[in-house]
Amino acid sequence: MISQILFIAITIAAIALFSFNLKKVIRNIKLGRPADRSDQPAKRLMTMVKVALGQTKMVVRPIPAALHFVVYIGFVIINIEVLEIMIDGIFGTHRIFGGLGSVYNFLIGSFEFLAMGVWLACAVFLIRRNILKIKRFTARELTIWPKSDANYILITEILLMSAFLFMNAADAKLQLLGAHHYVNAGSFPVSQYLHHLLPDTESGLILVERGCWWFHIIGIFAFLNYLPYSKHFHILFAFPNTYFSNLEPKGEFTNMQSVTNEVKAMLDPSFTPPEAEVGRFGAKDVNDLSWVNLMNAYTCTECGRCTAVCPANLTGKLLSPRKIMMDTRDRMEEVGKNIDKHGTDFSDGKSLIDDYILREEIWACTSCNACTEACPINIDPLAIITEVRRYAVMEESQAPSSISAMLGNIENNGAPWKYSPSDRFNWAKED
Amino acid sequence: MSGKLNIEVPTMAEMIARGEEPEILFWVGCAGSYDERAQKTTRDICKILHHVGIKYAVLGTEESCTGDPAKRAGNEFLFQMQAMTNIEVLNGYNVKKIVTGCPHCFNTIKNEYPGLGGTYEVIHHTQLIQDLINEGKLKAEGGESFKGKKITYHDPCYLGRANGIYEAPRKALEVLDAQLVEMKRCKSNGLCCGAGGAQMFKEPEKGNKDINIERIEEALETHPNIIAAGCPFCMTMLSDGVKMKDQNQNVQVLDIAEITARANGL
Numbered sequence: 001m002i003s004q005i006l007f008i009a010i011t012i013a014a015i016a017l018f019s020f021n022l023k024k025v026i027r028n029i030k031l032g033r034p035a036d037r038s039d040q041p042a043k044r045l046m047t048m049v050k051v052a053l054g055q056t057k058m059v060v061r062p063i064p065a066a067l068h069f070v071v072y073i074g075f076v077i078i079n080i081e082v083l084e085i086m087i088d089g090i091f092g093t094h095r096i097f098g099g100l101g102s103v104y105n106f107l108i109g110s111f112e113f114l115a116m117g118v119w120l121a122c123a124v125f126l127i128r129r130n131i132l133k134i135k136r137f138t139a140r141e142l143t144i145w146p147k148s149d150a151n152y153i154l155i156t157e158i159l160l161m162s163a164f165l166f167m168n169a170a171d172a173k174l175q176l177l178g179a180h181h182y183v184n185a186g187s188f189p190v191s192q193y194l195h196h197l198l199p200d201t202e203s204g205l206i207l208v209e210r211g212c213w214w215f216h217i218i219g220i221f222a223f224l225n226y227l228p229y230s231k232h233f234h235i236l237f238a239f240p241n242t243y244f245s246n247l248e249p250k251g252e253f254t255n256m257q258s259v260t261n262e263v264k265a266m267l268d269p270s271f272t273p274p275e276a277e278v279g280r281f282g283a284k285d286v287n288d289l290s291w292v293n294l295m296n297a298y299t300c301t302e303c304g305r306c307t308a309v310c311p312a313n314l315t316g317k318l319l320s321p322r323k324i325m326m327d328t329r330d331r332m333e334e335v336g337k338n339i340d341k342h343g344t345d346f347s348d349g350k351s352l353i354d355d356y357i358l359r360e361e362i363w364a365c366t367s368c369n370a371c372t373e374a375c376p377i378n379i380d381p382l383a384i385i386t387e388v389r390r391y392a393v394m395e396e397s398q399a400p401s402s403i404s405a406m407l408g409n410i411e412n413n414g415a416p417w418k419y420s421p422s423d424r425f426n427w428a429k430e431d
Numbered sequence: 432m433s434g435k436l437n438i439e440v441p442t443m444a445e446m447i448a449r450g451e452e453p454e455i456l457f458w459v460g461c462a463g464s465y466d467e468r469a470q471k472t473t474r475d476i477c478k479i480l481h482h483v484g485i486k487y488a489v490l491g492t493e494e495s496c497t498g499d500p501a502k503r504a505g506n507e508f509l510f511q512m513q514a515m516t517n518i519e520v521l522n523g524y525n526v527k528k529i530v531t532g533c534p535h536c537f538n539t540i541k542n543e544y545p546g547l548g549g550t551y552e553v554i555h556h557t558q559l560i561q562d563l564i565n566e567g568k569l570k571a572e573g574g575e576s577f578k579g580k581k582i583t584y585h586d587p588c589y590l591g592r593a594n595g596i597y598e599a600p601r602k603a604l605e606v607l608d609a610q611l612v613e614m615k616r617c618k619s620n621g622l623c624c625g626a627g628g629a630q631m632f633k634e635p636e637k638g639n640k641d642i643n644i645e646r647i648e649e650a651l652e653t654h655p656n657i658i659a660a661g662c663p664f665c666m667t668m669l670s671d672g673v674k675m676k677d678q679n680q681n682v683q684v685l686d687i688a689e690i691t692a693r694a695n696g697l
Contacts, residue, residue, distance in 0.1 A: 004480065004520055017459070027521045053527035060572075060620075067615065121432065154525055158503070172632060181633070207556050235618070248542070248593070249538070249541075249542050249593060249594050250592055250593045250594075251538035251542055251588075251589050251592075251594050252538070252542035252543060252591025252593075253502055253543065255507075255511070256507045256511075259507045259508055259511050260511055262508070262548065263508065263511040263512055263515055264515070267512075267515055281507065282505065288682060296582070308620075309620070310624060311622055311623040311642045311645070311646075312636070312638070312642070313637060314639040314642075314645060315635075315637030315641065315642050315644075315645050316635070316637075316638035316640060317635070317636045317637065317638040320637070328589030351457075354686060358452050360636050360637070363633070363636055364636040364638075365628050366588070366623045366627040366628045366630050367503050367588075367627050367628030367629075368588040368623035368627050368628070369588060369592040369593055370588075370592065370620075370622070370623065370687070373592050373619055373620075385507065386503075388505075389503075389504060390505040390507055391505075392505060392508075393504060393506045394505065394506060394507060394508060399505070400503060400633050400634075402633040402634060403504050403558060403629060403632060403633050404631055405632075406500060406504070406507055406629065406632035406633075407500070407501055407504060407506050408525075410496045410498070410500065410513065411509055411512075412500050414461075414495035414513070414634055415461040415464070415495070416461055416496060416497050416631075417461070417465055419464075419465045420493060423490045424464045424465070424491065424494060425442070425489070425491040425492050426464075427459070427463070427464055427465075427470040427473050427474065428436060428443045428474075428477075428491075429436075429438040
């Protein structure tokens with residue numbers, strides 16, 4: 001009875017804490033400017049099913065794709081087991097689905113194989129990150145925290161899977177002993193090999209079984225509550241992120257409506273622009289970005305596929321699209337904390353540009369869209385780079401001098417070079 | 432060969448004055464108009480249009496920058512000024528269909544002009560060439576033979592990833608009976624030449640290599656006779672890269688339109 005109350009209390013606390021933190025995340029995302037992504041719901045749904053659920057963009061790199069697929073399937077399917085744990089925990093039952101007989105045996109057996117798969121995949125991931133030091137995982141922006149974050153997640157998953165397997169092993173041994181409360185249920189194709197590692201006494205086995213049971217479920221709750229602080233948020237955000245992703249051709253940049261009104265008024269004096277909202281052109285800080293840009297930042301898993309294909313990064317420039325996403329999230333978190341502490345009108349005098357994203361980074365971008373193509377969950381670093389450039393150019397008139405000269409040429413003679421418009425057609429007359 | 436242009440290139444103004452309307456407007460672009468190397472491609476596009484008998488026109492001195500480099504550089508004002516001025520000219524001439532000589536112009540007019548009141552059917556010149564081949568109007572005969580030559584095609588970002596056009600330029604090369612070899616990074620995985628996003632007009636940021644060198648090294652790994660391009664900016668970057676690698680005696684960088692014109696003896 002006490003354990004049931006304890007279980008319910010822990011469950012409520014875990015879910016309440018997660019909801020509290022999730023609300024903050026959503027509030028932070030809503031700091032962004034509006035963007036309409038309500039069009040083409042069917043196409044959006046298809047994109048989500050293909051890209052997030054079906055992981056179609058992962059296959060470009062087959063080895064991590066296969067490993068990730070094991071962990072993903074393991075995560076999703078083993079959660080059926082969590083449902084049983086929840087019911088058992090609340091009602092004090094044991095293996096409540098055991099009555100399903102052979103179906104249950106099949107399920108538990110599959111979970112065991114999946115758990116072993118997840119265990120091994122995470123071990124390989126740890127080796128790739130820490131021993132093989134794959135280039136994607138050794139970049140400048142992967143400082144201590146992002147590296148530890150990745151390792152914590154992998155180690156936690158290994159511990160959770162170990163607990164699951166040891167729990168089953170102890171359970172099976174207790175079933176063999178005919179211990180009270182331990183109904184004969186489940187098949188244990190993997191954990192049977194752990195039997196010799198466990199004690200032989202009933203009390204010892206119960207201790208292991210209960211210990212692992214509690215560790216497994218508390219671990220899952222802890223993991224849930226770790227998500228809002230971690231790059232691992234993608235397991236939830238991949239879905240809305242792909243649903244709301246850009247469906248237009250990648251080359252199409254947004255036309256700024258605020259500018260359209262002003263330009264129309266300039267070209268046609270009789271045009272009266274609708275009441276203009278006070279706002280800045282482009283993005284100086286995170287609240288100048290759209291909510292989609294901000295959701296992208298929370299979704300980013302820092303896998304670095306974007307940076308690995310970025311022509312600027314490949315040739316030693318400072319720009320890394322992954323860092324653009326990480327900076328956006330870090331700044332957003334900082335702004336969020338400021339709001340919590342000092343209210344919405346507080347300004348800490350910092351901004352996304354300069355304090356996080358450097359000008360040298362944004363001016364290295366070729367807008368080639370390799371990063372957006374490479375992202376397995378349709379994150380768009382280029383949109384953020386463009387907004388920051390817009391701020392630098394339109395609000396500050398700060399661009400590399402050759403860019404300013406090019407802009408001046410377009411303005412004065414309708415071409416990015418200093419040629420006379422009257423010479424534009426000379427190509428037809430020359431050799 | 433891309434020599435003197437023996438044909439009259441009709442302008443929109445002249446055509447309208449004669450009471451005629453062209454089937455298609457050829458949008459030349461700034462590079463195609465002013466850059467000496469790109470001008471050759473421009474002239475070859477005209478030769479192809481003339482050869483197949485399509486009624487076309489150019490804007491001549493009425494054309495102005497689409498605003499693409501301004502937009503990528505972050506100057507939305509200047510972009511929209513250019514766009515709206517151009518749209519006024521295009522709509523004034525009742526233009527329906529446009530072929531561009533540059534993927535950047537193509538992308539901008541096709542994707543970004545409709546929101547500002549300029550909706551046209553826009554194709555890139557490699558798509559036009561593909562269509563003409565499909566319709567049987569254009570073959571690869573009567574000119575230079577490319578049989579057996581090794582050609583590698585560099586995907587321009589604003590044609591490939593930006594707009595999903597990978598097949599049209601390859602189709603134009605397939606009819607040559609040449610040996611097409613793909614670079615390691617091609618199609619949706621293609622590596623930028625380094626000129627996009629207004630980089631064409633500035634010095635690269637600090638790094639350890641120029642992007643066009645990285646790309647040309649990859650192109651040279653395929654041991655090509657010809658590197659095919661579809662963009663005047665890529666043309667500049669790739670040609671510079673070939674020169675830097677001292678390979679300009681062995682490797683030619685040619686636009687798809689130039690290759691097509693040569694193959695047809697235009």
